[in-house]
Amino acid sequence: MADMTTDIVIDVEKLTKRFGSFTAVDAISFQVHRGEIFGFLGANGAGKTTAMKMLIGISTPTSGRAMVAGYDVLKESERIKENIGYMSQKFSLYEDLSVRENIQFYGGIYGLRKSELAEKSEALIQKLGLQSEANVLVKSLPLGWRQKLSFSIAVLHEPKIVFLDEPTGGVDPITRRQFWDMIYDAAHRGITVFVTTHYMDEAEYCNRVSIMVDGRIDALDSPGALKAQFDAESMNDVFQALARKATRSAD
């Protein structure tokens, strides 16, 4: 990595994905800085998930360029995978494994060594207050706890960037607040957070947000600046103003 880009952990330039004649992601460009909480907003079908999949190396861009953690998504997707964490919409824990087994399995596939893993998983169980549930199968855990566990596992190996795809779907506001505390905590430790969300109150928690409409990024700035620019009371109003222009129907 060149010196001038050390602060930039995600660098996207004219990234495009087409499926046949349909352009899901239309030449988007943006940069994300180290330790930043970057909100990636958009209505359903705006192209958020497709864009994210290209960044985490499981979908190949049609054209354009993207560097993630200093590696090229086209040529070095394997290196990218070693440096990121990912939490999908579905929380993605194994329901028939216990809390501890899930932590150890995922820690293991991210290359944590046995001794390190044992230590870290106990620390994590303590931190989440799950001591008495450590050996309980995940399927009997409430949704909110699964979600916190899922996030903690995604950052267990201290990745440079963690990608969160609508991580707070279907949970109550209190749990969401606690979840965001965990996100802040991760950002303080220097982990860059790239998060998609539907909740506009969550957008307010981000350092910067981008708003995707019809595969393009129509706005990108801090929540405060965006509100000023659109003369809006809240991020919700900003979003409404932009999303109304969409020609593409949701999903």
Place this chain on the structure above:
Amino acid sequence: MDLLFTFIAKEFKHILRDGKTLLILFGMPIVQIVLFGFALTNEVKDSRIAVLDLSNDVSTQQITQRLDASAYFDVTQHIHSYDEISHVFKEGKIKMVVVFAQNFREELLHTNHNSIQLVADASDPNVASTVTNYASSIISDYVSELNSGQSLPYLIKPEIRMLYNPQQKGAYNFVPGVIAMVLMLVCVLMTSVAVVREKETGTMEILLVSPMRPIVIIISKAIPYLVLGMTIVGVILVLSTTLLDVPIRGSLGLLLGESVLFILTSLAIGLVISNITETQQTAMLASMMGMMLPTILLSGFMFPIENLPVPMQVISNALPARWFFVIVKGVMIKGLGLAGVMRETLILIGMALFFLMVGIARFKERL
């Protein structure tokens, strides 16, 4: 290596914690072996037969005795006219009537040939063909003894000689069939469902985003099912040799080696199915309709391939189980070595490689 071990351990936990499925997997072959071996078998023990002996000489008495003495028949009735034949069948207890024409021995001695009429109740064709085959084989045994030391041999029709399994023991056919069927179930159905379940729950996405290489994911998915499959093969072999007296005439090592080959082929097919389906239900349906049903119907296990219509015979060539069935029968019952089943083995290897390549290629590109 550590990584592979972690992953395999996790797969085993999935399997072992799903108690119901495990019970079905082990219970099914056991029940099938017992059912096929004892209850559903074509083999008919102690079938009641009647004899219409119009000649009543030394030869007919000897043949009748032989039939009666065999484990397959009990001569329970002697009738005296052709009219009675339909009568005893209507009563329903008699499976077959053996008819000796008048002057049986005299004619045999003078002309050197004669025939015995075997009349069977063909309302159950399987039983009918089985009992007539048993009887034919007993008769031909008798004739061959009669002929020892004879310059001009005697001939009594029907003369049917069947290699390896002269009395058509049902288990000889069922055991290889059950092995093929259960392995198909474990390896195609279970594997495809296990992979698709991870797609459904979203864990597969996480695995693909992790530094784990796709090939490692595939290998660690396959190994537990290979172990499970081989355990089941072991259970079936122990049951069938101890309970059903089915021999393993060829090399056990070869038999197990061929089983591994068949399992690998099935796992590759399971992988392909998991790639083209998105939900556990479709994966299950695809495995059932696409592999299980054709395997049961067309691989020669239920119906002889020669008896199938030509288009079905062509389709049956595409089924790995058809070739595995021939191999298992060859090695277990006929005692063939590798050379004897080389053609089938090569076909299976070809299929395994083909499906594996398709599966791996699709696994990589599917997101």
